[in-house]
Amino acid sequence: MAEHSELQQRILSNDLHTKEIDLVNRDPKHINEDVVKVDFEDVIAEPVGTYSFDGVWKSSYTTFTVSKYWCYRLLSALLGIPLAVLWGFLFALISFCHIWAVVPCIKSYLIEIQCVSRIYSLCIHTFCDPLFEALSKICGNIRVAVRREI
DSSP: OOHHHHHHHHHHHHHHOOOOOOOOOOOOTTTTTTTTTOOOOHHHOOOOTTOOOOOHHHHHHHHHHHHHHHHHHHHHHHHHHHHHHHHHHHHHHHHHIIIIIIIHHHHHHHHHHHHHHHHHHHHHOOOIIHHHHHHHHTTTTTTOOOOOOO
């Protein structure tokens, strides 16, 4: 049974690297939902009473939309793969540091702090508890009366 689950794990790990990507919905987790949705109307707007010629407005719209589309495509063609390598390397480095340095340091700290915590707790219970119990008995009989004088 253990061999069967190990085989499934290997199949799943291979599947992560060879899975099919969705070419229609390229942002399935909606990461860039609010960030980069910039249309012509979001950037250029003419208030009432200040209109350019209709031909200029239509040409501006077409020029903006087409240039944005092709500039993005050209930049992604030129820089997409090198940046993907860079980001892949960066996230691999972050994962490596987290797995091999951060988590072991935190676990080591938590193990070591347990000893300090026990010593601290013993000191508090030994020295402070009697003091505060005595103070509570002294102050426990204090009564405050509020009177209102007219």
